Amino acid sequence: MWNRIKLFLLNNGTLLFTILIFVVGYFICGRIYPAMQKPQVFFNLFINNASLLLLAIGMTFVVISNGIDLSVASMLALTTVASAALLKANVNPYVIMPLMLVMGISFGAFQGFIIQRLKVEAFVVTLMGSFFCRGMAYIISLTSVTITDPVYKSLGLQKVLIPGFGKTYVYLYSVVAIIVFLAAIYIAKYTRFGRTMYAIGNNEQSARLMGLPVERTRILVYAFSGFCSSLGGIAFSLALLSGYGQYAPTMEMDAIASVVMGGTLLTGGVGNVIGTLFGVLINGTIVSVLQFNGTLSSWWTRIGVGVLTLLFIGIQMLFQLGGKKKAS
Amino acid sequence: MMETPYILSAKGITKTFPGVQALENVDFSLKRGEVHALMGENGAGKSTLIKCLTGVEQPDKGTIEFDGAAVVVHSPQHAQEIGIATVYQEVNLCTNISVAENVMLGHEPKGVLGNISWKKMNEQAAQSLSKLGVAIDVTKPLGIYSVAIQQMVAITRALEFQSAKVLILDEPTSSLDAHETKQLFDVMRKLKSEGIGIVFITHFLDQVYEVTDRITVLRNGRYVGTFETSSLPRVKLIANMLGRSVSDLDDLSRSKQKVTKVEAGQAVLETKEMGKANYLEPTDLCLQKNEVVGLAGLLGSGRTELANLIFGIETPDTGELLINGKKVTSFSPLDSLKNGIALCPEDRKAAGIVGDLTIRENIILALQARYGWFKFIPLQKQYEIADRYIKLLGIVTPSPDQLTKNLSGGNQQKVILARWLATDPQVLILDEPTRGIDVGAKTEIQKLVLDLAGQGKSCIFISSELEEVLRCSHRVMVLRDHKLVAEFGEEVDDQTIMHTMAGDL
Numbered sequence: 001m002w003n004r005i006k007l008f009l010l011n012n013g014t015l016l017f018t019i020l021i022f023v024v025g026y027f028i029c030g031r032i033y034p035a036m037q038k039p040q041v042f043f044n045l046f047i048n049n050a051s052l053l054l055l056a057i058g059m060t061f062v063v064i065s066n067g068i069d070l071s072v073a074s075m076l077a078l079t080t081v082a083s084a085a086l087l088k089a090n091v092n093p094y095v096i097m098p099l100m101l102v103m104g105i106s107f108g109a110f111q112g113f114i115i116q117r118l119k120v121e122a123f124v125v126t127l128m129g130s131f132f133c134r135g136m137a138y139i140i141s142l143t144s145v146t147i148t149d150p151v152y153k154s155l156g157l158q159k160v161l162i163p164g165f166g167k168t169y170v171y172l173y174s175v176v177a178i179i180v181f182l183a184a185i186y187i188a189k190y191t192r193f194g195r196t197m198y199a200i201g202n203n204e205q206s207a208r209l210m211g212l213p214v215e216r217t218r219i220l221v222y223a224f225s226g227f228c229s230s231l232g233g234i235a236f237s238l239a240l241l242s243g244y245g246q247y248a249p250t251m252e253m254d255a256i257a258s259v260v261m262g263g264t265l266l267t268g269g270v271g272n273v274i275g276t277l278f279g280v281l282i283n284g285t286i287v288s289v290l291q292f293n294g295t296l297s298s299w300w301t302r303i304g305v306g307v308l309t310l311l312f313i314g315i316q317m318l319f320q321l322g323g324k325k326k327a328s
Numbered sequence: 329m330m331e332t333p334y335i336l337s338a339k340g341i342t343k344t345f346p347g348v349q350a351l352e353n354v355d356f357s358l359k360r361g362e363v364h365a366l367m368g369e370n371g372a373g374k375s376t377l378i379k380c381l382t383g384v385e386q387p388d389k390g391t392i393e394f395d396g397a398a399v400v401v402h403s404p405q406h407a408q409e410i411g412i413a414t415v416y417q418e419v420n421l422c423t424n425i426s427v428a429e430n431v432m433l434g435h436e437p438k439g440v441l442g443n444i445s446w447k448k449m450n451e452q453a454a455q456s457l458s459k460l461g462v463a464i465d466v467t468k469p470l471g472i473y474s475v476a477i478q479q480m481v482a483i484t485r486a487l488e489f490q491s492a493k494v495l496i497l498d499e500p501t502s503s504l505d506a507h508e509t510k511q512l513f514d515v516m517r518k519l520k521s522e523g524i525g526i527v528f529i530t531h532f533l534d535q536v537y538e539v540t541d542r543i544t545v546l547r548n549g550r551y552v553g554t555f556e557t558s559s560l561p562r563v564k565l566i567a568n569m570l571g572r573s574v575s576d577l578d579d580l581s582r583s584k585q586k587v588t589k590v591e592a593g594q595a596v597l598e599t600k601e602m603g604k605a606n607y608l609e610p611t612d613l614c615l616q617k618n619e620v621v622g623l624a625g626l627l628g629s630g631r632t633e634l635a636n637l638i639f640g641i642e643t644p645d646t647g648e649l650l651i652n653g654k655k656v657t658s659f660s661p662l663d664s665l666k667n668g669i670a671l672c673p674e675d676r677k678a679a680g681i682v683g684d685l686t687i688r689e690n691i692i693l694a695l696q697a698r699y700g701w702f703k704f705i706p707l708q709k710q711y712e713i714a715d716r717y718i719k720l721l722g723i724v725t726p727s728p729d730q731l732t733k734n735l736s737g738g739n740q741q742k743v744i745l746a747r748w749l750a751t752d753p754q755v756l757i758l759d760e761p762t763r764g765i766d767v768g769a770k771t772e773i774q775k776l777v778l779d780l781a782g783q784g785k786s787c788i789f790i791s792s793e794l795e796e797v798l799r800c801s802h803r804v805m806v807l808r809d810h811k812l813v814a815e816f817g818e819e820v821d822d823q824t825i826m827h828t829m830a831g832d833l
Contacts (some may be wrong), residue, residue: 186443189444190439190443190444190446191443191444192433192434192436192444195425195429195433195436195444196433198422198424198425199422199424199425199429199433201424202422202423202424202425203420203421203422203423205420206419206420206421206422207422209404209420210420210421210422210430210433210434210485211405211408211434212433212434269422269424269425270424
């Protein structure tokens with residue numbers, strides 16, 4: 001029995017460590033700022049970070065397949081501006097939302113196609129993709145566009161009560177993010193697409209020789225990331241009820257940091273979405289702490305995330321080395 | 329139509345790469361239920377033949393028949409689909425996902441929702457593996473298991489889900505230990521009894537005689553012959569691989585050119601029980617001043633491995649290395665260079681010559697490394713050195729500023745030699761210094777080696793050509809299967825060495 005526990009700890013070490021850091025960290029913060037002990041403050045993490053969570057889920061898949069997607073935050077910004085502009089032009093909001101998703105998916109698939117077929121580095125392709133999206137956002141509007149559409153307003157303010165927590169609520173888009181999160185867990189573990197993604201991340205050549213659909217899978221991974229980005233953009237525009245090219249200026253980096261804190265290896269092949277969720281929550285907790293403190297510069301968020309991410313990478317290496325020693 | 333005994337037969341396979349005739353009119357046929365060894369030295373065309381059979385390359389000429397029908401193999405995937413599976417030394421599986429997934433992915437059992445049923449997948453994978461006598465936890469990632477197990481998993485995948493009728497094992501045993509090799513052989517025998525044809529490529533002669541039924545020998549891209557293993561003596565096999573008839577060898581006389589006598593005294597270089605697990609068995613070697621020691625053995629016998637250990641490319645895990653009686657504690661090429669050891673590597677294209685640098689730059693490289701990168705050698709000095717060696721070694725070039733890639737093979741080899749001589753080494757290790765260069769240049773290099781020994785340097789001389797080893801060396805050490813098996817003085821003849829290499833003395 002003890003052996004099995006030990007084995008479980010070893011196999012899921014990084015994930016458990018991430019969860020532990022979050023729980024302990026949140027607990028300590030709760031002692032310092034008692035307001036953080038309120039359930040609503042905890043659930044605010046899911047409200048404030050819904051878009052980041054969506055971006056990070058897509059990013060997790062991309063990183064597992066040994067790629068990177070730097071275009072996610074710009075795609076988010078483009079989605080907010082495009083939706084706002086279309087709403088201003090009186091297009092039906094129920095047409096706009098699917099349209100935005102189609103835009104994200106096809107743009108992601110296009111990037112994946114270039115990466116796979118033309119063998120261009122993902123870093124380069126998605127960086128250019130990022131420039132393109134951000135640029136398009138400003139072409140549509142140089143200034144912030146307010147959303148006054150009643151459907152967006154009601155969707156954006158639609159509260160969902162948390163059962164068992166009285167009046168504690170999250171917004172509808174937080175629930176959407178959680179649904180995508182659950183779907184991503186299923187896709188990664190229980191579909192051929194998901195497992196192929198892991199195989200490609202480990203060794204593309206081997207995956208190909210095993211007869212797995214490498215090309216299709218890689219293109220789909222980027223399409224999924226595009227889907228998550230545009231969905232994140234819709235959530236963002238619902239939350240702020242406006243669209244602006246300046247939104248989420250470096251959120252792709254926060255997404256990558258969350259993915260890494262969640263135990264996904266940048267070298268590909270290893271990782272999972274559950275870890276990413278906790279990466280996002282840790283990121284969110286640091287932001288909350290700064291808000292509660294009120295006197296610290298908001299740039300401490302950046303420093304905190306930076307230090308923690310570095311710490312996590314160090315811990316991951318230790319676990320990896322430990323695992324290897326055990327095997328040999 | 330009567331079923332032929334042959335599952336796979338290739339006729340008249342010819343393949344030319346730019347500048348190289350890789351295969352010329354090669355025949356190969358594999359019976360159902362046999363283990364067939366494909367033998368040959370480097371450059372014999374083994375890997376090109378395998379590539380043609382598995383669709384990695386398309387032959388220029390020739391036909392391939394599989395299971396009684398002519399086929400054109402388009403791609404590795406196509407080869408797998410029709411039933412030709414290949415397991416490489418470097419296992420082509422994914423180490424991060426579980427063993428079960430590695431066996432089943434692409435054919436994974438589905439649950440009610442179209443999801444992967446992990447329970448069924450693990451059960452089926454364990455069952456398939458148990459057919460080969462492998463009982464491991466299939467839920468663990470593949471990477472934690474040994475290469476031997478990984479190969480078994482690769483074989484299982486090939487057999488179960490690509491229903492392979494032909495299994496090509498490309499040097500599967502080179503990183504396995506004795507027990508693992510036995511395990512693999514048991515599996516091979518079992519598959520053989522089930523009618524699967526196995527092509528087995530290895531450099532280990534003992535293994536060929538242990539497990540194979542027939543042997544096909546290739547040499548320089550040509551078909552030498554196919555033999556029953558039981559009726560082909562080892563020495564004949566080697567004679568076939570090296571391209572010399574046994575009777576020729578009997579009355580071969582050699583011209584001794586050695587001029588210097590070896591000074592007895594303190595050894596310049598000595599290894600005591602030095603070895604590395606799965607790389608080279610513990611080896612004793614002692615090199616005196618003015619001495620040339622030849623290392624003989626087939627490719628993969630451990631010649632290059634010994635050179636790599638001495639030069640610090642690999643770090644030994646047992647024994648010790650003494651230079652001038654002092655124990656070496658840190659192993660790296662730079663340390664060796666500082667200790668006065670130089671190595672001319674086997675593959676000059678991959679490991680030696682930088683083609684886009686000029687002759688002068690190539691010659692200066694090692695010397696500069698020895699001085700450290702911040703003590704720049706004045707340009708004038710560089711030209712002096714380059715000119716000296718161009719003259720000394722007779723490198724044919726219009727100027728020291730010629731790009732090295734424009735030189736002939738023999739001259740490139742001399743440039744490498746010059747690079748190491750410029751560092752003024754005490755001990756020079758030459759790994760196949762004359763491969764691929766013409767006869768004239770060969771003799772010059774041999775003469776050079778002897779001259780160097782005469783000038784107080786010591787040399788370790790590695791070559792596949794026995795004649796050359798004998799002519800240049802004061803002593804010959806013979807290696808077989810990663811082990812030093814015998815040591816001879818000057819009076820040994822090629823016959824004895826051949827028999828020692830074959831291991832039937």
